[in-house]
Amino acid sequence: MKHYNIPIFISHIGCPNACVFCNQIKINGRETDVTNEDLKNIIEEYLKILPADSYKEVAFFGGTFTGISLGRQKEYLEVVKKYLDKGLIQGIRLSTRPDYINKEVMDQLKKYKVTTIELGVQSFDEEVLKKSARYYEIESVYKACEMIKKYGIDLGIQIMPGLPGSTFEKDFETAKKVVEINPVNVRIYPTLIIKDTELEKMYKTGSYEVLSMEEAIKRCRKICALIELNGIKIIRVGLQPSEDLRNGGVSVEGAFHPAFKELVEGEIYFSFLKKIEIQDGHLDVQTCEKNVSKIIGINKRNKKRLKGLKIKINNSLSVDKVIVNGVEYNRNKILQQELSECDE
Numbered sequence: 285m286k287h288y289n290i291p292i293f294i295s296h297i298g299c300p301n302a303c304v305f306c307n308q309i310k311i312n313g314r315e316t317d318v319t320n321e322d323l324k325n326i327i328e329e330y331l332k333i334l335p336a337d338s339y340k341e342v343a344f345f346g347g348t349f350t351g352i353s354l355g356r357q358k359e360y361l362e363v364v365k366k367y368l369d370k371g372l373i374q375g376i377r378l379s380t381r382p383d384y385i386n387k388e389v390m391d392q393l394k395k396y397k398v399t400t401i402e403l404g405v406q407s408f409d410e411e412v413l414k415k416s417a418r419y420y421e422i423e424s425v426y427k428a429c430e431m432i433k434k435y436g437i438d439l440g441i442q443i444m445p446g447l448p449g450s451t452f453e454k455d456f457e458t459a460k461k462v463v464e465i466n467p468v469n470v471r472i473y474p475t476l477i478i479k480d481t482e483l484e485k486m487y488k489t490g491s492y493e494v495l496s497m498e499e500a501i502k503r504c505r506k507i508c509a510l511i512e513l514n515g516i517k518i519i520r521v522g523l524q525p526s527e528d529l530r531n532g533g534v535s536v537e538g539a540f541h542p543a544f545k546e547l548v549e550g551e552i553y554f555s556f557l558k559k560i561e562i563q564d565g566h567l568d569v570q571t572c573e574k575n576v577s578k579i580i581g582i583n584k585r586n587k588k589r590l591k592g593l594k595i596k597i598n599n600s601l602s603v604d605k606v607i608v609n610g611v612e613y614n615r616n617k618i619l620q621q622e623l624s625e626c627d628e
């Protein structure tokens with residue numbers, strides 16, 4: 285069954301924090317808080333266009349949902365409950381901070397049948413968190429994850445490679461800790477500099493160096509390989525482009541690309557195929573149609589770099605299989621090779 289989110293951007297309400305990278309208004313492209321009436325209208329509008337036989341979740345993104353007063357959270361959840369009870373909506377997901385999870389909050393979320401909680405963990409490195417003005421102990425992340433799992437709610441984790449004080453090693457360590465926690469899904473957002481944030485000031489005064497596109501891809505391909513190899517679903521790589529972000533209106537600097545995940549995938553295939561090309565001197569690839577764009581790369585980048593690349597479409601191959609020069613490789617093999625380069 286096809287899955288759809290009905291996104292509700294609750295802007296900055298509920299969040300008294302000031303993480304250096306955050307300007308929720310700019311990212312969301314919205315400046316006003318959502319009233320109950322707005323929430324109802326947004327749901328109604330989406331229900332008109334989404335297929336009736338799909339799995340629909342109301343998704344509270346943006347601010348820190350559980351940082352809002354319990355009463356306000358309840359009001360929002362009451363609105364959604366009516367649609368859940370009628371079977372028009374199948375679930376509720378929300379994003380929040382690890383230090384805003386406690387028993388009282390969880391009891392209420394469980395009562396209102398919240399299905400997924402995404403925690404903005406960002407990094408498991410104390411120094412990186414401090415430099416990013418996220419003042420909580422790593423211990424509180426573990427506690428929050430454990431509690432969410434105990435309540436039987438799906439756990440999602442968001443991480444941000446490239447925060448102040450981070451290195452390739454620190455970001456990769458964060459990914460390893462995510463794997464140990466074993467959430468249901470992960471979102472990976474390489475750090476961008478958004479206008480009117482503390483990070484913008486740090487960048488302008490030279491105390492922060494943003495990830496180049498090349499470095500962001502390098503970090504993300506290893507992180508993605510590790511997470512995917514461990515059977516954890518990656519639901520997003522790279523910030524969702526709001527209209528403003530796409531038009532370059534709010535992103536000052538950083539590795540923003542509307543198809544960032546495709547860039548990462550392309551590099552994984554490039555490094556895998558390059559090794560075979562060096563060894564065999566040619567590349568005769570058979571793959572199903574769905575994989576062709578990843579293998580060729582965005583703007584035919586891989587095709588230009590792998591001179592002898594020939595692709596034959598073979599739709600009897602599943603998406604996780606590819607035949608190169610007569611040898612069949614599965615997705616795991618490709619990802620393992622990606623990871624082994626980490627150790628070299």
Ligand code: SF4
Pocket residue numbers: 296299300301302303306307308346347348381404
């Ligand atoms: S906790 Fe979330 S909403 Fe609040 S400032 Fe940090 S990133 Fe922004």
